[in-house]
Amino acid sequence: MKSKSSEPQTAEQGYHYSLRLLTGRDYTAVRIRNKLAARDISGQDIETIIVRLQEEGWLDDRRYARRFAESALAEGRFYGPRLRLEMRRRGFSPEVVAEILSPLLAERDEVPEVRQVLEKRYPGFCYSAASDRDKRRVLAFLQRRGFGFPVIMQALRTDV
Numbered sequence: 277m278k279s280k281s282s283e284p285q286t287a288e289q290g291y292h293y294s295l296r297l298l299t300g301r302d303y304t305a306v307r308i309r310n311k312l313a314a315r316d317i318s319g320q321d322i323e324t325i326i327v328r329l330q331e332e333g334w335l336d337d338r339r340y341a342r343r344f345a346e347s348a349l350a351e352g353r354f355y356g357p358r359l360r361l362e363m364r365r366r367g368f369s370p371e372v373v374a375e376i377l378s379p380l381l382a383e384r385d386e387v388p389e390v391r392q393v394l395e396k397r398y399p400g401f402c403y404s405a406a407s408d409r410d411k412r413r414v415l416a417f418l419q420r421r422g423f424g425f426p427v428i429m430q431a432l433r434t435d436v
Contacts, residue, residue: 287321294329302340305330306367341368341376349380352393356381358422390423390431403432 285293290312297303297311305326312322329335341363348354354362359381363373394401398414406414418428 285315285317287317287324290315290317290321291325291328294325295334298329298334302343303335304337304340304367305335308335337368337372338376341372345376345380349384352389352396352421355386355389355422356424358420361422386423386427387431387434390418390428393418393421393423394431 293315294308294312297308303311308326308329309322312325313319317325326335344363344366345359348359348362360373360377363377364370368376394414397417401410401414403411403414414432415425415428419425
């Protein structure tokens with residue numbers, strides 16, 4: 277989508293636009309590039325703006341990735357492969373995703389997290405007493421969250 281103005285914007289205007297965006301929330305460098313390109317800013321100016329924002333500390337993909345991943349895990353929104361997918365969708369490079377998620381996921385035991393998410397969404401769910409339809413529904417929900425099948429089954433079969 278192109279800018280409403282028919283005139284290409286200057287690098288300084290693009291820089292101020294980027295600052296306005298970044299004061300509202302974090303963005304990846306990829307998303308800022310796309311937003312600046314939509315405003316008809318030249319490729320060279322975009323790169324200059326990105327470098328300036330990074331040098332000044334306004335734009336930091338690693339910091340944003342760390343906060344996003346920690347928040348997603350703490351709130352129970354995404355786990356494992358789903359978290360990796362969501363981070364890639366937001367524009368994080370594969371290297372940043374691997375660097376951030378490796379230590380975060382290595383220190384976590386997913387079985388208690390599966391139980392916690394399950395209890396929050398389906399309070400009182402008992403796998404052994406549930407119908408096949410309910411079992412499939414719960415399994416699908418947990419898999420969409422990013423838990424692996426073996427971890428889900430381990431958590432469900434050890435329910436109390």
